[in-house]
Amino acid sequence: MTTRAESRAARSTAAPRGASWVETVAAHLVFGVVVLFFLVPFLWLFTSAFDADAVAYIRVPAKPTLDNFVRIFTEHDFGRALVNSVFVAGSTMVLDVVAVSLAGYSLSRLDLRFKSWIMYAVLLLQTMPLSATMVPIYGLARALGLRNSYVGLILIHAAIELPFLIWLMKNFFDTSPGILRKPRGSMDDRSSARSLRSSFRSRATASASSLGSRSWPRGPKS
Amino acid sequence: MMIILIDSQDLKTVPLAFYETLRTQGGYTEVQYGLVAAMGVLYAVPVMAIFLATRRMMVRGLVASSRGL
Numbered sequence: 247m248t249t250r251a252e253s254r255a256a257r258s259t260a261a262p263r264g265a266s267w268v269e270t271v272a273a274h275l276v277f278g279v280v281v282l283f284f285l286v287p288f289l290w291l292f293t294s295a296f297d298a299d300a301v302a303y304i305r306v307p308a309k310p311t312l313d314n315f316v317r318i319f320t321e322h323d324f325g326r327a328l329v330n331s332v333f334v335a336g337s338t339m340v341l342d343v344v345a346v347s348l349a350g351y352s353l354s355r356l357d358l359r360f361k362s363w364i365m366y367a368v369l370l371l372q373t374m375p376l377s378a379t380m381v382p383i384y385g386l387a388r389a390l391g392l393r394n395s396y397v398g399l400i401l402i403h404a405a406i407e408l409p410f411l412i413w414l415m416k417n418f419f420d421t422s423p424g425i426l427r428k429p430r431g432s433m434d435d436r437s438s439a440r441s442l443r444s445s446f447r448s449r450a451t452a453s454a455s456s457l458g459s460r461s462w463p464r465g466p467k468s
Numbered sequence: 469m470m471i472i473l474i475d476s477q478d479l480k481t482v483p484l485a486f487y488e489t490l491r492t493q494g495g496y497t498e499v500q501y502g503l504v505a506a507m508g509v510l511y512a513v514p515v516m517a518i519f520l521a522t523r524r525m526m527v528r529g530l531v532a533s534s535r536g537l
Contacts, residue, residue, distance in 0.1 A: 294505035302501060314506035318485070323477070324507060327485040332514055334481055387473055394476050402473070 334396060338403040342411055345404065350415025365416070372409035482511050 265273075286304070294300035295314055297307035318324040353361060383402055392398025474480060480488075489503040519526070 300502035314502040
C-alpha cells in the first residue's frame with residue numbers, strides 16, 4: 247500500500263521536473279492564447295452592457311451607465327422573459343433527467359435483442375441538424391395544437407437533448423460497480439425496480455446534476 | 469425553436485427578447501448591441517447561480533461517469 251502511494255507520488259513529481267523552462271513558457275503561451283480566445287466575447291458582453299451606444303467591438307464605455315438594463319426591463323419586458331426561460335429550462339431538465347435515467351439504465355442493464363441497433367439509431371438522431379427539423383416540428387406542433395404553449399416547447403427541447411444524454415447516461419450505468427448488477431436471470435421486475443431506485447439515490451444524482459446543466463436553452467438559435 | 473413556436477407576448481422567453489432588440493428601418497436591420505449585451509449578462513446569471521450552487525456535485529458526476537467510480 248505504501249509502496250503504491252510512494253510510486254504514485256514519485257511519478258507525479260517526476261513530470262514537472264522533466265519539463266524544461268522552454269516547455270513551461272510555451273505551455274503558458276498556448277494556454278494564454280486559449281484563455282484570451284474564450285475571454286474576449288465575455289469581455290465584450292460586459293463592456294457593451296454598460297455602454298449607452300455600444301458597438302460591435304470592445305471599447306471601454308465613455309460614460310458607464312445602467313441605461314441598457316433599465317431599457318430591457320421597461321421596453322422589452324425582460325423580467326417576464328427570464329422567468330419564462332427559467333421555467334422552460336427547469337421543466338426540460340426534470341423531464342430529461344427522468345427519461346434519460348430510465349433509458350440509460352435499461353439500455354445498460356437489460357439484455358435487449360437489438361440493443362446496438364437502438365443505440366446507433368439514437369446516435370443517428372444526434373447527427374440530425376436542428377434547422378432541418380424546424381419545418382416538420384412546426385407542422386407537428388400546429389397539427390397537435392401545441393403552438394404558443396410551453397408543453398410543446400418543453401417536449402421539443404427535451405427531445406433535442408435526449409440522444410446525447412442517453413449515451414452519456416448509458417455509459418455512466420455501464421461503468422458503475424456491481425452492487426446494482428444482479429446475476430443474470432434473477433433480474434425480475436421487483437429487483438430491477440429496487441436496484442433502479444437505489445441507483446437513483448446513491449449514484450445517479452451526481453451525474454444527473456451535470457446532465458441538468460445542459461438543458462439551459464443556448465442562445466437565440468434554440 | 470422558440471421563434472417558430474411562441475409568438476404571444478406573455479409566453480416569450482429570453483431568445484425571443486433577443487430578437488425584439490433588432491430594429492428594422494426601411495429594409496435595414498440594426499442591432500442594438502447595448503441591449504443585447506445587457507440581456508446576455510442577465511441571461512447568464514441563473515446559469516452561474518446554479519453552477520456555483522451545484523459545482524461540487526457536477527464535478528463529481530462528470531468524474532464518476534468518465535472513470536466509472
